[in-house]
Amino acid sequence: MTMEPALQQKADDAFMQEAILDAARAASHGEVPVGAVLVHNHVIIARGGNAREREQDPTAHAELTVIREAAHTLQSWRLTGTTLYVTLEPCLMCAGAMVLARIPRLVFGAWDPKAGACGSCFSVHENAQLNHRIAVTQGIREDECRDMLQQFFQQVRHNRLAAIH
Amino acid sequence: MTMEPALQQKADDAFMQEAILDAARAASHGEVPVGAVLVHNHVIIARGGNAREREQDPTAHAELTVIREAAHTLQSWRLTGTTLYVTLEPCLMCAGAMVLARIPRLVFGAWDPKAGACGSCFSVHENAQLNHRIAVTQGIREDECRDMLQQFFQQVRHNRLAAIH
Numbered sequence: 001m002t003m004e005p006a007l008q009q010k011a012d013d014a015f016m017q018e019a020i021l022d023a024a025r026a027a028s029h030g031e032v033p034v035g036a037v038l039v040h041n042h043v044i045i046a047r048g049g050n051a052r053e054r055e056q057d058p059t060a061h062a063e064l065t066v067i068r069e070a071a072h073t074l075q076s077w078r079l080t081g082t083t084l085y086v087t088l089e090p091c092l093m094c095a096g097a098m099v100l101a102r103i104p105r106l107v108f109g110a111w112d113p114k115a116g117a118c119g120s121c122f123s124v125h126e127n128a129q130l131n132h133r134i135a136v137t138q139g140i141r142e143d144e145c146r147d148m149l150q151q152f153f154q155q156v157r158h159n160r161l162a163a164i165h
Numbered sequence: 166m167t168m169e170p171a172l173q174q175k176a177d178d179a180f181m182q183e184a185i186l187d188a189a190r191a192a193s194h195g196e197v198p199v200g201a202v203l204v205h206n207h208v209i210i211a212r213g214g215n216a217r218e219r220e221q222d223p224t225a226h227a228e229l230t231v232i233r234e235a236a237h238t239l240q241s242w243r244l245t246g247t248t249l250y251v252t253l254e255p256c257l258m259c260a261g262a263m264v265l266a267r268i269p270r271l272v273f274g275a276w277d278p279k280a281g282a283c284g285s286c287f288s289v290h291e292n293a294q295l296n297h298r299i300a301v302t303q304g305i306r307e308d309e310c311r312d313m314l315q316q317f318f319q320q321v322r323h324n325r326l327a328a329i330h
Contacts, residue, residue, distance in 0.1 A: 058242040058266035068224055077223040093261030101223035121294045129286045
């Protein structure tokens with residue numbers, strides 16, 4: 001599954017672009033724009049966006065949704081040989097789920113300085129107490145991933161102010 | 166929602182007994198015996214057991230299942246005013262999900278020294294970096310909760326040895 005670095009970066013870029021499409025779809029439904037795809041043997045086997053508000057489900061983060069869908073597709077709770085692409089650094093719940101699913105590799109776009117669990121606030125991916133390590137690549141299409149989130153929150157603030165005045 | 170301590174302990178004991186019943190049901194299906202109930206206004210609004218093997222879903226821990234079911238029942242991702250009872254200390258994924266759902270109180274039976282995230286390996290419930298704290302009561306029916314797990318793993322080892330000889 002290892003690739004020549006330039007090819008790997010090209011593949012990472014293309015899969016992140018797919019995750020960005022799911023983030024944009026989430027935003028169009030009024031959700032915080034986070035999208036994810038799960039890749040197995042160079043093929044996307046699950047994709048989705050944050051759906052917390054639409055589903056009123058606190059666990060409906062993009063990552064958890066694609067992990068559950070991929071496990072269903074592969075008929076296995078062990079997602080060995082997969083890579084998770086997500087536009088925002090995973091939170092504790094999602095990083096914990098990645099460890100449980102034995103996902104070997106994570107690629108994410110933007111940092112989450114408030115709740116990120118793969119380098120920002122916590123480092124679940126390389127915690128010595130857990131029985132699984134996750135290789136992390138950060139910064140793929142970072143500007144686009146971060147800009148989408150910033151624009152979304154600017155719009156939310158704008159709408160709130162407009163509602164007051 | 167606060168109760169006189171002796172009454173609270175009696176209620177905790179009764180709700181943990183219900184979680185133990187779900188753990189026993191999980192064991193009867195060959196699952197690691199962990200059960201959970203979620204209580205709102207002194208009433209169980211969601212219950213379930215670990216179903217990872219049956220559903221081949223790495224996220225099908227008892228806690229995550231009851232959180233999703235309760236959110237569906239209350240039609241809200243915010244589970245304020247609820248208490249989660251679980252026979253085993255939650256892992257990182259489940260403790261993270263409790264924070265996301267703003268669950269104010271957790272009662273658990275046995276410690277999980279290998280992966281527990283509410284006092285053993287991590288202390289997600291009182292982490293200063295997160296935007297939510299969870300009050301934790303530990304040790305309710307601890308011996309029963311732990312014995313169930315130990316018996317389950319003893320049986321697994323016994324079956325493995327029997328298969329070899």
